[in-house]
Amino acid sequence: MSLTPADAAFVETLAAGLPADTLRPAEPRYLEEPRGRWTGAETWVALPRSTEEVARIVHACAKARVGLVPFGGGTGLVGGQIAPAPARPLLLSLERMTAIREMHPMENAAIVEAGAILADVQQAAAEVDRLFPLSLASEGSARIGGLLATNAGGVNTLRYGNARALVLGLEVVLPDGQVWHGLKRLRKDNTGYDLRHLMIGAEGTLGVITAASLALHPRPATTGTALLQVAGPDAALALLAEARAQLGDTVSAFELMHRTGFDFLAEVLPELRQPWDAPPEWSVLIELGLGHGADPQAALETLFATAHAAGLVSDGLIAQSQAQAQDFWSLREHLPIANRGIGAVSSHDISVPLGAVSEFITRADAALAEMGRWRINCFGHLGDGNLHYNVFPIPGESRADHADTRDAIKRCVHDIVHALGGSVSAEHGVGRLKVEDLERYGDPAKLAAMRAIKAALDPRGIMNPGAVLATG
Amino acid sequence: MSLTPADAAFVETLAAGLPADTLRPAEPRYLEEPRGRWTGAETWVALPRSTEEVARIVHACAKARVGLVPFGGGTGLVGGQIAPAPARPLLLSLERMTAIREMHPMENAAIVEAGAILADVQQAAAEVDRLFPLSLASEGSARIGGLLATNAGGVNTLRYGNARALVLGLEVVLPDGQVWHGLKRLRKDNTGYDLRHLMIGAEGTLGVITAASLALHPRPATTGTALLQVAGPDAALALLAEARAQLGDTVSAFELMHRTGFDFLAEVLPELRQPWDAPPEWSVLIELGLGHGADPQAALETLFATAHAAGLVSDGLIAQSQAQAQDFWSLREHLPIANRGIGAVSSHDISVPLGAVSEFITRADAALAEMGRWRINCFGHLGDGNLHYNVFPIPGESRADHADTRDAIKRCVHDIVHALGGSVSAEHGVGRLKVEDLERYGDPAKLAAMRAIKAALDPRGIMNPGAVLATG
The missing domain is CATH 3.30.70.2190 (Alpha-Beta Plaits)
Known part of the structure; x- marks a missing residue:
């Protein structure tokens, strides 16, 4: 069941039901990512202005079996926002849906659209004397939808939790085009399965987040x-x-x-x-x-x-x-x-139990020393056990000199992380970069359950094809 | 595709592969619940001592298409632990799996089995100078597995969150008998869909929680x-x-x-x-x-x-x-x-946005006054917008005098909650009590997604049949 490319004929039909400027050929910025590891295939980008337009686009893609890659601020580090060449999916950018729909300072809650930039949400919260604590280096361009789809971490996780801990409710267009209206502002709601946490961290493979009810904190x-x-x-x-x-x-x-x-x-x-x-x-x-x-x-x-x-x-x-x-x-x-x-040979976004942090660094340093000479920049959110353990060439050498070693380095570091009960993707997600790692290190029962859920919610496999789960 | 009853023949076959005293006829205490609304059908109870034994029992039930009702402390208030008569499912009590497997005070983490009683977990945490903050009236008998399956709330949610906020990882026997080994002690782990939060709050309809990695806090x-x-x-x-x-x-x-x-x-x-x-x-x-x-x-x-x-x-x-x-x-x-x-005519575990608490009470009081004379005990976790709004007869009358009015009262209160963007089940869950409410008030897209997930993970429908989702 392969996907149909988002070709001119499909785009023409889709465009007929949408405002004139909703679809256009994707400019280069949609096809690039920060680390320069992937380049997206030439395709079209849809820029809807409302949840209803998103639903129409998703429904059309489902009907025609055209793949769809949700696009936020483009700051993801694992290639989840890049449309791969063979399937030529449509890009769906949320950048026009930036409204702060509601502010409820007394309730410590805000309802914002998925295209809102994180720094703007922080600012809107500050204006009512509240804190939206999610904070990370790319906050000036990262958008809420992508931050939630990847369950972003950052520097304040220690006190306030990951992105998922800051979400009270979601509005999501499901893979068949139906809209789940889940923008509740409740602290307690035990009415059935928690779809919210399933969508958060699914990296756009189970639906498109169009808006979120966020938890604010006292400043x-x-x-x-x-x-x-x-x-x-x-x-x-x-x-x-x-x-x-x-x-x-x-x-x-x-x-x-x-x-x-x-x-x-x-x-x-x-x-x-x-x-x-x-x-x-x-x-x-x-x-x-x-x-x-x-x-x-x-x-x-x-x-x-x-x-x-x-x-x-x-x-x-x-x-x-x-x-x-x-x-x-x-x-x-x-x-x-x-x-x-400097240009890393290999970068690792890992976490281990706090009690194993020191052992991880010692073992990884020693194992890499046997593979060559490196400069290692190890930094990160120590309180969360989350380290960015990044391996660089020594002065006078370049990353290109070590292209052949990259996979072995990654494997070596990830094997140590796995042996210590850690995670090979702490806060950046799986995207396209770590699909193989997930297959290698993931729990088989969990992977089987993930595949069953993916097939159940997205039977045509249109949502962010090739991200997170290997396609068969 | 109806279920097969857990009859003597099935139990005999199952018992042959388990230690001698694992199965026995269920005593009355397994068939009762605190509010006396349901009585379970006569059946058998399995009392496994290990995750491996749980897996064998689930696998056998899946194969024979026998229903299975997980049983914790029996303190649930919505009938989720009661085995209904027609299907005569097997009860699966976790009461023999009470071990505190690991304590990691430096990491603020503990790994405990599903049968551990909440008060014992609190005590074990206190002994290493830590706090396990989940706290509720039934903590002396409620067990961890049930508390997580229902995403219990309680009095400390305001500061520490619901049960789900206190879980770092889970070990779960899935409906086909496979074990998901997810007992990580990580604060950040973005490797695929969050099965943990899907299992928490699913009330045993998607698998059996056998152990949990819990987050502790400083005392x-x-x-x-x-x-x-x-x-x-x-x-x-x-x-x-x-x-x-x-x-x-x-x-x-x-x-x-x-x-x-x-x-x-x-x-x-x-x-x-x-x-x-x-x-x-x-x-x-x-x-x-x-x-x-x-x-x-x-x-x-x-x-x-x-x-x-x-x-x-x-x-x-x-x-x-x-x-x-x-x-x-x-x-x-x-x-x-x-x-x-006193004996309530109707009890309601509801939540509304904080800004609507006062309006809810005013509207509900006024609407009920038109239906008769009542004593209303409204109390609860105000900081979470979670009220227990319970309706009692006036002195001289009894709950039995108003049996005919109960459904109308419930409907009236829940309609107001729903109109205010609230939840008709804030912390107790859906169980068997609120299956109809979920159908009435639940978002249709969410319900469709829940059904798809249930069918994908439990295609034979053996896990806690009749709880949460209406069976077709």
Whole structure:
């Protein structure tokens, strides 16, 4: 049962039932992705303005058995937004559906359309004195629909959870074109299977998210930021435990950074202000969000003193101003750009149980050392056990020199992650990049259940074909 | 495709492959439920000791097309644990699988079997200085498997979320007898569809949960409890907003109580110490969990002073000791028993958006007044918009006098909930009680998707037949 390409004849018929400018040939920006690993096939892009138009498009694709790739901000790192060549599916961009439909500050809820950009949703929440805590490097261009479809993580997961923890309800066009109107604003609703969590993280393979009811949070009255030198990942985890003992749930971010990251930043972005004369091997960026009357600098100084006495931290900088805090965060947020400037041989978005973080790094470093000489930039959301363990060539070599080794490196790192009970896709998703990994490492009963669900909800296989699940 | 009864021949064959005492005729306690609305058909109960034995039982049932009703603590309020007469399914009790398999205090995680009693899990967490925050009236007998299958709520949802928010991973026997080994201890894992959240809340209709990886939390260093008189539900919600502004996420419970509840407690349980000379029309039980060095009584006094100045509270009691705090909680926790002593004509576990709570109560009270004279005990988890709106006969009449009116009352209340964008099952689930309500009020696209998923994962329809989804 192969798919029909979205050819001129199909597009002409579809266009007849939609406003004049809804369909057009896809410009290059729809066919590219941040890491440059895939290029989409030439195709058409549909740009609907309403859920009803999305439903009409999906229904037409289902009828004609034409594949459909939902497209948000295009920031995904696993190729889920790229339309593969053989099937030539239609692209469906939600970029015209950007409305903040409703704001309910008293209920800590907002209803937004899938095309809304994350930074705009954060801003709309701030305007009613609320926090929408999802935050990640691409927040200026990533859109809500894609963020939910991939269950995005980011820097505030430690306190507020993944994207899925911030969703009260969804509006979704199902693969047959029916609309599930699930935009409830309820904290408790046990009326049947939780379709919401099934759609979140399904990466557009089970339907198109058109709008979401999001959970907002109170805005912390005051925040504190520090950059602390730690002896290593174990010391960092002990520091986190101490921070939580002293400060409870107010620790909102806890990011591990390796010296290699500071080196890359100096090399690729020399204009960025560097905090250290000589960067330490390991450091931690910590952020607190506290209530009225609290003194975050004093809290961080107390934490530092305790941790210093316990031998966990050796030096540190506590931001003395909002500007300095932003400088610290700027370093963390520019790491992906610095990495791209150097050019990774292989990047890994992994998680392991917290108790296995240190062992993972030791084992992976040792195994890779046997395969060659590398620069390894290991950084990430330590409090979630989520590391970006990225492998780069040494100076004088390029990623192209190691194209033959890439798969072996990936396999080596992922084998260690799997052996430690971890995940080979912590926050970026499966997309097209990790379909094979899912087959290799996934639980067979879970994979069988996933295939049964996919076949049940999308029997014609039109939704984001080739993403997440291997097509038969 | 009707089911085969679990008759002596089937049980004999099944027993041959299991330890001698695994199967026995079900004693009356397996055929009863707390509200006395259903009685199960005479049947057999299987009491496996391991996941492997559960898998063998499920596989045998699938092969013979015998229905299977998973049984936890038997505390469910919607009949989901009751085996209906016509199909005579086998009962599957998890009561022998009570192990706390692993404790990971550093990771704030625990792996427990489905038969573990909630209070025992709470206790095991406390022994390693952690909190497992799920808490509800039946915690001394409810078991983890049932609590997750129904996505239980309770009094700490406001701060810690529903049961599903406390689950990192699951081990589940799927309807064909395959075991999904999903007991990960990860905070981030985006490897495919989230089966975990699909199984949680499916009430045993998609598989049998045999173990869970649970999220623990730091234990609050100190707690504070107060019982405050409020002018009404709107004032209570304004008080909650003020409490959160002053105290952030440390508000762990916020329970609304109506005077009728105190009256019922005095009538049914006269030995309980009553806090008021004359109970106020509306009061709120509030609990804080604070960090080291905090003074919860001072925090509650400040809250009271601010709220009193704003006209939100008129009087109040701040617990001066742990014993007094327990007295306050004892009142709240005995409400279900008091209600049973009076005998409800109709009970409703509903939720509405916070902004609609007051309107719901006004409209429901007015509509019911047109149908007769009642005593209404409206109480519950106000911070979650979750009310137990229970309708009782006036003194001198009994529930039996109104048997004919019950359905009309339920319909009237649920119609109002639905019109306000609420849920007719907030925390108790659908079970057998609300199958018709789900058909009436459920979104058609969602229902179609649920049916497709059920047919895909349980094509023989053996798992908890008749619960959640109407059987055709």
